[in-house]
Amino acid sequence: MPALLGAGSEFVPLEDVPVYANGVVKLDDLTADSMLVGYIYGGIASTAPNIFWINTGVESSTNSTIFKVFVIKNTPSAVHQLNPSSTGTLRMRVFPNPNNGVFGLQFNLEKWVRSALQSRTPAAKS
Numbered sequence: 001m002p003a004l005l006g007a008g009s010e011f012v013p014l015e016d017v018p019v020y021a022n023g024v025v026k027l028d029d030l031t032a033d034s035m036l037v038g039y040i041y042g043g044i045a046s047t048a049p050n051i052f053w054i055n056t057g058v059e060s061s062t063n064s065t066i067f068k069v070f071v072i073k074n075t076p077s078a079v080h081q082l083n084p085s086s087t088g089t090l091r092m093r094v095f096p097n098p099n100n101g102v103f104g105l106q107f108n109l110e111k112w113v114r115s116a117l118q119s120r121t122p123a124a125k126s
Contacts, residue, residue, distance in 0.1 A: 005063055009043030025071070033073050040067040074098070 004116040013019060017037045025037055054089040092107040107116065 004049060005043055005065070006040075007044045007046070009063070011038055011039050011040050011069065013038035027071065027073075030071055030073065034072050036068055037071050038069045040069055041065075051061035 013023070013025065014037060017035075018026040020026060021032075041064075043063050044060045046060045048059060051059040089110055090107050092105070095104050095106075109115070
């Protein structure tokens with residue numbers, strides 16, 4: 001989200017968007033290349049990342065902005081830089097995303113170990 005927004009915000013899906021019983025959008029059931037699926041509302045606006053330990057009450061405020069949420073099919077979703085705060089020591093990357101079945105795999109091992117890569121064909125969708 002832009003400007004350190006997002007904590008405590010709510011995603012409000014449109015009523016006609018197909019979802020599973022747990023509320024997850026059924027992406028394969030979306031027919032349009034670009035489709036409005038809902039809105040994100042509210043949350044906290046922060047003046048800096050990770051203010052939890054220094055928050056005196058002025059570092060964050062409520063946010064009343066409403067954002068439209070679109071699903072745009074068949075567009076690359078990967079970023080080319082790892083986010084070190086959200087990855088483990090393996091730091092695995094598969095690229096490009098999406099791909100046509102030919103892809104690169106990069107990972108980090110803390111020590112040398114014998115490794116193997118196994119490729120499997122995904123199960124057919126029912």
